[in-house]
Amino acid sequence: MLIEPGKLLKTINSPEDLKKFDNKQLHQVRDELRQFIIDNVSVYGGHFGASLGVVELTTALHYVFDTPKDQLIWDVGHQAYGHKILTGRREQFHTNRLYGGLSGFPKRKESEYDTFGVGHSSTSISAALGMAVANNQFKDDRHHIAVIGDGAMTGGMAFEGMNHAGDLQDSNLLIILNDNNMSIDPNVGALNDYLTNITTSKTYNKVKDEVWDLLGKISKFGPNAQELASKIENSTKAFFMRHSNLFESFNLRYFGPVDGHDLDHLVTVLKDLKDIKGPKLLHVMTTKGKGYAPAEKDQTKWHAPGTFDKVTGEIRKKIITDPQPPKFQDVFGHTLVELAKENEKIMGITPAMPSGCSLNIMMREIPDRAFDVGIAEQHAVTFSAGLATQGAVPFCNIYSTFMQRAYDQVIHDVCIQNLHVIFCLDRAGFAGADGPTHHGAYDLAFMRCIPNITVMAPMDEQELRNMMYTAQLKKNAMPFSIRYPRGQGSMPNWRTPMEEIQIGQGRTVKEGNDIAILSVGPVGNYALAAATQLKKDADIAVYDMRFVKPLDEAMLHEVFSKFDKVITVEDGCLMGGFGSAVYEFMVDHQYHAKIKRLGIPDAIVEHGTQQELHKECGFDAEGIAATVCEMLELVPTSQNQLI
Structure with missing residues (x-):
């Protein structure tokens, strides 16, 4: 189901279309973009609060800069929904995070506007600096903008990037610190306290106001003194106490903090910063979940809430009466x-x-x-x-x-x-x-x-x-x-007494004589389901190995002494994983069996539900059963057709 966008938003297929609008229309685009995100995420789910918080910033960036020539990197990708919508992916946005659809994060092969793939955090400054240095070498006059937020500045790599950037004063780099005081949970640590001090200090704000008034009265600065102060948008604290500012200590010119929800001011500041060369940092204050009251109130809950009623704010949950396994x-x-x-x-x-x-x-x-x-x-x-x-x-x-x-x-x-x-x-x-x-x-x-x-x-x-x-x-x-995996297990009544496990000891889940399935982790439940499914066709043994290191060598000796056909199952990479360990054991001990390893192939597997991806890679219950039939050269009976 396509969600109908607002009348201006529906005309935007690239940032070039955005640039045609006047100030009043730009505000309308901002409002329509925010509503479009709310409409879509409420129906289809996905990350929510982070992208709502940067609607103004997203609009201003694509309005001011010449993307994709100017390189824009979002760190982390949770912020980038508005960016995707304004860069030609509006009509596909309902497929966001669905199997075969748009990625939930910026992705280079998805769009030329996604200049760097991001999903983890704290990488944007290093990536943007690398782009800036390369283009400087190639005499290519571009802007390079790293939008770092959602707590990513607490990552050490961000500081490594700033440290290097401050030493390269000819790099055309703009770091935008999207300061919303949040990651998924509230930010912690001394850096968070420092940023809070910058933005809430009564002394700082009082001095800033007094200096503003003073600039308007001192004639030798001329009638445009306040305009000049606004143009450089420098923190008064940094102006008077340069070496007490953390970012200035990295040799980054610091500007801000500015209101990240004042669209007009953002546009003005970004235009001014285009004329200032060298590495610089703009400190932007935003509210995660801006424009949707429940998301502003409980920012952790609304980071990725699933589907919800956009009118009442009620998050939809499946109505389940039977006891369910826990996560x-x-x-x-x-x-x-x-x-x-x-x-x-x-x-x-x-x-x-x-x-x-x-x-x-x-x-x-x-x-x-x-x-x-x-x-x-x-x-x-x-x-x-x-x-x-x-x-x-x-x-x-x-x-x-x-x-x-x-x-x-x-x-x-x-x-x-x-x-x-x-x-x-x-x-x-x-x-x-x-x-x-x-x-x-x-x-x-x-x-x-x-x-x-x-x-x-x-x-x-x-x-x-x-x-x-x-x-x-x-x-x-x-x-x-x-x-262990994301999501639910298999035991509704899970609060049982804890027992010691002998290190390196697996367990036999089901006895059998025709073929052995060795699994590790919850995919063992798929193996057991496949064995049950084919019980009239094959006598399948199922072993839960539990340990990848050390392997249960006594159990493996038993398996390879009894079976000449073995299947290994894991929800990890096949290259060097559990199946490889079993194969190494077989070779080292000179056994000769036919082994089929099931797991994640040597390829980048895209997004989808866990069940969809297990099926794609052939290690769901159906895939395991099919492998058993292939190895035993079986045609399942009509009562046991593969699901």
Whole structure:
């Protein structure tokens, strides 16, 4: 279903169309753009508050700059819905984040206006600086604008980029700090306090007003003194105390803060900044969810609310009467609190995802032992390592895809020193509609090659609880990686007593004689479903290996001694993953079996629901059953046709 845009918005197919409008019409476009985002997200879902907060900024940027010649990078991509709509993708916007549709983030192959692919955070300054330096070398006079917001400035890479930018004074770089005091959850840390001080200091604002009045009275500056002050839009604090301004200390010219919802003023400021050469930073104050009252009031809830009634603000939920399995993240959150109440050494750490990983449960109940460190995965890992050296037992919860940014720290700071840090990797496997930037495809492969670490994945909620319990035991003081997917598990009644698991021991889920399926993680439920589906055609054994490192070698000896046909199933990359580990074992021990590995192929898999992507890659129940039939050369009976 197409959503009808407003009368001006429907005429915009590129930013060139936007430039034809006068000031009054530009305001109407702004209003129509905001309403169009509300209309679409309320029906189709997606990220919400971040894009609403930058409607004015988005409109002003495309009105003032010559995109796509001028390079515009959005960091993070949650902000970019308005950008997509104004750059020729309005009619396809209803497919946003749907299988085969538009990506939820800027993507180079999707549009020439998406100059850099973004999905994680804190990359825009480095990317824009690289573009600026290249084009300066090529004598190509372009502007390069990095819009960094939603907490991304707390990431260390942003500071690395600013540090380099300040040393390259001939680079035509504009950094726009979209300061909405939010990531998904409220921003934390000293930087957030610093920015708050800049924008709320009574002394600063009083001095600014007094200087403004003074400039209007001092004749030697001429009648345009106030106009000059407005043109440079420099913070009075920075004007008088240059070296006390953090950004000026990086040799970036600092302008602001300015009201990010004053469209006319933004247009004026951006036009003026086009004439100022060198690296510079514009500090823009915005409200996440601007223009939709419920989203302004509860910004975390409305970051990505799903579908909702745009009139009442009621978020739609499926009406379900039967007990439902919990989300894996909630099992983690509640189990961690249970364990922490029994073990006072346990601490919880997350890089800016307390609600996303459910560490917020521990933050509410045991706040002095739970830490949100901001968008800083590297720091989260080494901070956890430091805790562990002093006898603490840190549970460091990081999304699998974000753990990629802290790989060096996992190796150098945790595993080489063999420290008792427990990594809980949320969103492992396919992340769904967030797509390839968020898929947790690689952790099984990149963790299993590191010495000292134990790598495991639970098939269900009970197994997750048992693994967390086992990992925190004093006798198991070593690095652990526990990975689990986004979404629900399979056990409505999951609060069962926790039990210790022997390290490196798998379990037999179903006995069989014809073929063996070895799985790790929740995809074992697909394997069991396939075996049940084909029970009249084949006697299938199903093994939940639980551990990728160390492998259950006794179980593998049993499997390869009994079966000449084996299927491995994982929701991780096939290159170097669980199936590869099993294959290596077979070769090392000189077994000879036919193995078929199912998992994520050596390709970039796009976005869609988890079920759609599992089916695409052939490791849903139907895909596993089809592989069994292929290996056993079976034609299923009519009663057991593949679903």
